[in-house]
Amino acid sequence: MDTIKKLFRLKNPYDQERSEKLFPAAIKQNCIFHYEHNPAYRALLDGQGFSPYDKNAFDDLAKLPPLPTLYFKHHLLLSVPNRKLIVRATSSGTSGQNQSMVGLDFYSLRRAFDEVRRFFSYHKIWSLKPTRFVIFGYEHKFKNKKAVAQTAWGFTFTAPAVSKDYVLRYRNGDYIVDLDSIERKLIKYAKGKLPVRTLGFPAYTYFLLKQMKEHGVKVRLPKGSMMTLGGGWKQFYAERISKEDFYALAFEVLGIEQENIIEFFGAVEHPILWTQCKYHRFHVPNYARVIIRDVDDLLPLPNGQVGIINLLTPMCRATPLTSVMTDDLGILHENDCGCGIRSPYLEIIGRVGIEDIQTCAAGAENILEGKNDTRTRKTL
Numbered sequence: 001m002d003t004i005k006k007l008f009r010l011k012n013p014y015d016q017e018r019s020e021k022l023f024p025a026a027i028k029q030n031c032i033f034h035y036e037h038n039p040a041y042r043a044l045l046d047g048q049g050f051s052p053y054d055k056n057a058f059d060d061l062a063k064l065p066p067l068p069t070l071y072f073k074h075h076l077l078l079s080v081p082n083r084k085l086i087v088r089a090t091s092s093g094t095s096g097q098n099q100s101m102v103g104l105d106f107y108s109l110r111r112a113f114d115e116v117r118r119f120f121s122y123h124k125i126w127s128l129k130p131t132r133f134v135i136f137g138y139e140h141k142f143k144n145k146k147a148v149a150q151t152a153w154g155f156t157f158t159a160p161a162v163s164k165d166y167v168l169r170y171r172n173g174d175y176i177v178d179l180d181s182i183e184r185k186l187i188k189y190a191k192g193k194l195p196v197r198t199l200g201f202p203a204y205t206y207f208l209l210k211q212m213k214e215h216g217v218k219v220r221l222p223k224g225s226m227m228t229l230g231g232g233w234k235q236f237y238a239e240r241i242s243k244e245d246f247y248a249l250a251f252e253v254l255g256i257e258q259e260n261i262i263e264f265f266g267a268v269e270h271p272i273l274w275t276q277c278k279y280h281r282f283h284v285p286n287y288a289r290v291i292i293r294d295v296d297d298l299l300p301l302p303n304g305q306v307g308i309i310n311l312l313t314p315m316c317r318a319t320p321l322t323s324v325m326t327d328d329l330g331i332l333h334e335n336d337c338g339c340g341i342r343s344p345y346l347e348i349i350g351r352v353g354i355e356d357i358q359t360c361a362a363g364a365e366n367i368l369e370g371k372n373d374t375r376t377r378k379t380l
Contacts, residue, residue, distance in 0.1 A: 007314065050063065066323040072102065084106070108317050108318050123277075128160065133196075136200025151266075179208050190255075195222050225260065227254070259278060293325070303344065307330070
């Protein structure tokens with residue numbers, strides 16, 4: 001029985017009652033597959049004294065040894081032959097260094113499609129209305145394997161795209177940042193009737209909103225417009241503002257209401273598209289579980305305490321991403337949200353600060369040095 005397939009086909013992406021029964025079995029199925037098809041992963045589990053065949057091995061998911069994201073930046077772990085890979089996705093790094101690389105085969109992509117379809121239907125992101133897309137990220141190029149670039153491109157298919165504009169434009173083999181062009185486009189689009197959807201790094205979005213305010217530009221985007229965010233603030237943490245101030249600025253400059261701002265969370269090492277509820281909280285979906293671990297001894301912590309985020313998912317068959325230790329700090333809260341979703345929610349506090357781990361927006365700071373001169377090229 002394919003419990004992974006059953007898990008990803010649950011109609012409600014937050015069906016805790018049914019997923020609680022399926023998730024441990026799906027994790028076991030995924031772990032055994034990697035154990036039997038990936039000698040390196042098998043050696044890692046054997047070294048920790050963990051056997052996926054033990055009867056009670058998955059009664060407590062915290063017993064499954066997690067792989068740190070740093071490991072994927074130095075090792076390519078594949079559980080299927082290269083010829084079966086459809087996608088090779090990487091995290092962002094500076095000049096190609098310290099990038100995680102994972103592979104996705106047809107089975108993994110099918111599960112990814114299942115979860116994205118469920119999320120977008122539940123959160124009412126699909127639309128049949130012609131839409132203009134503004135991406136605060138990389139212009140799409142097939143040779144750009146960064147997961148964040150591929151995700152942004154995929155998002156432009158959530159509605160019929162009339163136009164696609166990018167802050168990071170590809171010119172002569174390099175990416176340049178062009179906030180001025182996007183500012184002019186948004187002024188133009190505000191005079192039309194087609195809705196506008198933005199997606200991208202919160203930092204770039206904030207820098208543009210701030211620039212427009214400084215220029216005295218305040219517009220009202222057409223009805224149905226939406227702002228979506230993903231990727232976090234990363235090395236721009238010093239410039240980070242509170243969500244309340246960010247939402248207020250988005251409304252002041254673009255006329256976008258708070259309920260039309262949605263944030264996503266994910267990673268190349270954990271390809272689940274966590275989607276915020278209407279109260280801007282990341283509820284645990286069917287397809288993932290969270291263990292918060294103590295920074296010192298890595299033991300599981302109870303809900304409500306700050307620790308390192310350990311993410312689990314049975315989605316990927318090509319790469320053993322079953323249990324991954326991030327470099328993020330977070331808190332898992334009991335469900336007291338009131339949005340209607342019954343699962344606990346994850347609050348992301350910030351980065352642990354491991355110097356060797358590069359962030360998804362690595363290199364972007366260098367690009368921003370030339371943001372007022374779109375003729376200056378900066379290499380990511």
